Amino acid sequence: MIRLERVRLGYDGRLVLRDLDLEIAPGEIFGLVGPNGSGKTTLLRAISGRLSPHAGAIYLDLRRLSELSPQELARELAALEQEISCSFDFTVREIVELGRLPHRARWQRLSAQDHRRVTRALSLTDTLAFADRTIHSLSSGERQRVWLALALAQEPKVLLLDEPTAHLDLRYQFEILGLIRHLAVTEDLTVVLSLHDLNLALRFVDRLALLSEGRVIACGAPETVLVPHTIERAYRVRVRRLEGDWLIPEGVA
Amino acid sequence: MKRWKSVLALGVLSLLLAGAIALGIAVGAVPISPFDADPRHRLILEQIRLPRVLLAALVGGALALCGAVMQGLFRNPLADPYLLGIASGATAGAALTIALHLDIYYWGVVPVGAFLGGVLAVAIVYRVAQTRWARLDNYALILSGVALAALFSAVTSFLLFYAGAAHDARRLIFWILGGLGGAQWFYVVGLLGTLLVVGAALLLFARDLNALALGEEMAAHLGIEPRHLRKVLLFAVTLLTAVAVAVSGTIGFVGLIVPHVLRLIVGPDHRLLLPVSALGGAVLLTLCDAVARTVLAPAELPIGIITALLGAPFFLFLLRRRAQLGATL
Numbered sequence: 001m002i003r004l005e006r007v008r009l010g011y012d013g014r015l016v017l018r019d020l021d022l023e024i025a026p027g028e029i030f031g032l033v034g035p036n037g038s039g040k041t042t043l044l045r046a047i048s049g050r051l052s053p054h055a056g057a058i059y060l061d062l063r064r065l066s067e068l069s070p071q072e073l074a075r076e077l078a079a080l081e082q083e084i085s086c087s088f089d090f091t092v093r094e095i096v097e098l099g100r101l102p103h104r105a106r107w108q109r110l111s112a113q114d115h116r117r118v119t120r121a122l123s124l125t126d127t128l129a130f131a132d133r134t135i136h137s138l139s140s141g142e143r144q145r146v147w148l149a150l151a152l153a154q155e156p157k158v159l160l161l162d163e164p165t166a167h168l169d170l171r172y173q174f175e176i177l178g179l180i181r182h183l184a185v186t187e188d189l190t191v192v193l194s195l196h197d198l199n200l201a202l203r204f205v206d207r208l209a210l211l212s213e214g215r216v217i218a219c220g221a222p223e224t225v226l227v228p229h230t231i232e233r234a235y236r237v238r239v240r241r242l243e244g245d246w247l248i249p250e251g252v253a
Numbered sequence: 254m255k256r257w258k259s260v261l262a263l264g265v266l267s268l269l270l271a272g273a274i275a276l277g278i279a280v281g282a283v284p285i286s287p288f289d290a291d292p293r294h295r296l297i298l299e300q301i302r303l304p305r306v307l308l309a310a311l312v313g314g315a316l317a318l319c320g321a322v323m324q325g326l327f328r329n330p331l332a333d334p335y336l337l338g339i340a341s342g343a344t345a346g347a348a349l350t351i352a353l354h355l356d357i358y359y360w361g362v363v364p365v366g367a368f369l370g371g372v373l374a375v376a377i378v379y380r381v382a383q384t385r386w387a388r389l390d391n392y393a394l395i396l397s398g399v400a401l402a403a404l405f406s407a408v409t410s411f412l413l414f415y416a417g418a419a420h421d422a423r424r425l426i427f428w429i430l431g432g433l434g435g436a437q438w439f440y441v442v443g444l445l446g447t448l449l450v451v452g453a454a455l456l457l458f459a460r461d462l463n464a465l466a467l468g469e470e471m472a473a474h475l476g477i478e479p480r481h482l483r484k485v486l487l488f489a490v491t492l493l494t495a496v497a498v499a500v501s502g503t504i505g506f507v508g509l510i511v512p513h514v515l516r517l518i519v520g521p522d523h524r525l526l527l528p529v530s531a532l533g534g535a536v537l538l539t540l541c542d543a544v545a546r547t548v549l550a551p552a553e554l555p556i557g558i559i560t561a562l563l564g565a566p567f568f569l570f571l572l573r574r575r576a577q578l579g580a581t582l
Contacts, residue, residue: 050473076474081474086467087328088521098464102476106457154475 001026001045002158007056009046016042018214024192029184031201034211035235040101040194044160048079048190074102078151079160086135092146094133096121099153121152124183141172141251152187165200177204198247202226210234261470262519266532270310274313275308277553281546287496299539305436308500309542310535311444315497317534319490319526320508322455325462326486327394331571334494337394338374343498345405346370348425352412364499371491402571431502431557433542440500451493452531458486459523464520471505508532513571
C-alpha cells in the first residue's frame with residue numbers, strides 16, 4: 001500500500017505539490033490525470049523516491065520511503081520514465097538483465113535464478129523473440145515492452161509508469177495497456193500510472209485521482225471522477241459525456 | 254556464448270599485446286633480440302628499452318580505460334580525458350610544479366600537481382555544465398572542456414615562455430608534446446600499481462555504467478545513486494589520468510579511439526568493454542611508440558604527434574558520421 005500524507009514538494013521556488021494526500025491500495029491499477037503542469041510527473045517522482053518532500057511523508061507498506069536504501073527501494077518498486085533513451089546499443093536481454101541489479105551485490109554475477117527471472121520477464125512481455133536484437137533496431141512499441149520487461153525483472157510489488165502510452169499509435173496504446181492490466185493480475189502488482197488521454201483512463205484504471213495545481217481535486221472510480229464539472233474545474237474545458245462513456249470536448253470554458 | 258565472447262576478446266587482445274611488446278623491444282636505434290647476450294645490449298634492454306615499452310603499454314591502457322569510463326559516465330561516445338580538460342589541467346599542474354622547481358625536493362610532487370590540475374579542470378567543467386536536479390548538460394560539458402583545454406594550455410605555454418632556463422624549458426616541452434623517452438623503472442611500477450588498483454575499482458562499477466546508459470533517472474530507479482557514482486568515477490579517472498600524464502605528458506586521442514572502436518566489436522557492456530579497452534589502448538600506444546622510435550631513427554618523433562595524426566581524422570570522421578545519422582551531442 002502507498003500512502004501520501006500532506007506532501008509538499010517543489011523546485012525552482014515553485015510549489016508543485018501542495019499538501020497532497022493520497023492512498024493507493026495493493027493490487028489496484030491507479031491512474032493519475034490532470035492538465036499539463038498539474039504535478040503528475042512530480043508525484044510519480046516523489047513516490048519513486050527520486051524527489052523527497054519538503055514537508056509531509058510518503059509510506060510504502062507502513063515504512064517511510066526515506067528509510068529505505070536505493071537498492072531496497074528498487075526491489076520493492078520499479079519505475080519507468082516517460083521517455084527512456086539508451087545511449088549505447090545494448091541488446092534487449094542485456095537491458096532486461098539490468099533489472100536484476102538491485103538483487104545482486106556489486107561483485108556477484110547473475111545466478112541461474114536471475115537468468116530465469118530475466119527470461120520470464122521477456123516472455124511475459126512477449127519480447128523473448130527479439131531478446132538478442134539491439135534496442136535501437138526496435139520500433140517504439142516494441143521498445144515500450146522491453147522497458148516493461150526491465151521493470152518486471154526487478155520483481156517489484158509496485159510499478160510506476162509515466163504516460164506509458166505517449167508516442168504510441170492507437171493499436172500499441174491498447175496493446176500496452178492490456179498488457180499492463182494482465183501483468184497486474186498475474187504478477188500481483190500495484191500499478192500507478194499517469195495518463196493524458198481521459199478516455200483511456202476511463203476505460204482502463206480501477207481508481208484514479210484528478211490533479212489540479214498540485215492538489216487532488218477528485219479521487220475514486222473513473223466514472224465518478226471524470227464527470228463534466230470536475231473536468232471543467234481542472235482543465236477549464238467543457239465536455240459532454242456520450243453514451244458508452246466517451247468524453248468529447250465541446251469548447252473552452 | 255557470452256562467456257566465450259569475453260574469453261575470445263580478452264585472449265586475442267592479450268596475444269596482440271604480447272606481440273606488440275616483443276616488437277617494441279626488438280625495434281629501435283639499436284636492434285636487439287630479447288635473448289641477446291651482449292652485455293651492452295642487455296643494459297640498453299633492461300634500463301632503457303624494456304621500461305619504455307612497458308610504460309607505453311601502461312599509459313595507453315590507462316588512457317583508454319579512462320576514456321571508456323568517461324564515455325559511459327557522460328553517456329557520450331565522444332568523451333575522453335582530454336576532451337573534458339582533465340589532461341590539459343593535469344599537464345598545467347605538472348608544468349607548474351616543474352616551473353616552481355618543486356620537483357627537485359621530491360619527484361612525487363609532479364603527479365600530485367598533475368592530479369590537482371586535473372581535479373580543478375573537472376570541478377570547473379562540472380560546475381559549468383550542471384543544470385537543475387544535478388544533471389549534466391552534454392553540450393556545456395564538451396564546450397567547457399574545450400575552453401578549459403585552451404586555458405590550461407595557455408598556462409602551460411606561459412610557463413614554458415617564462416621558464417627561460419634551458420633545462421626547465423626542455424622538460425616542459427616534453428610534457429606538452431608527450432613522450433615516453435623519460436621512462437624509468439619507478440614510473441613503470443608507479444603507473445602499474447595505480448592502474449591495477451583503480452582498474453579493479455572501476456571494474457566493480459562497470460554494471461552501474463551499464464545502467465547509466467538508460468539515463469540518470471532510470472539508473473536511480475535501479476537502485477544506483479547517480480551523483481555518488483559520478484563522484485567516485487570522476488575521482489578514479491582523474492587520478493589515473495593524472496598519473497599517466499605525470500609520466501608521459503600529453504598523449505591525446507588514445508582514450509577516444511580505442512573504446513569507440515572496441516565498442517563496435519565487442520558491444521557496449523562495460524564489464525567487458527573496460528578490460529578490453531585497457532588492453533587495446535596498451536597495444537595501440539606500444540605500436541605508436543615503436544613507430545615514433547623508428548621512422549626518423551636515430552632521432553625520435555614525439556609520440557603525441559603520431560596519436561594526433563591518427564586520432565584527429567578519426568574524431569572528425571566520427572563527428573561526420575553522427576551528423577549524417579542526425580544525432581546530437
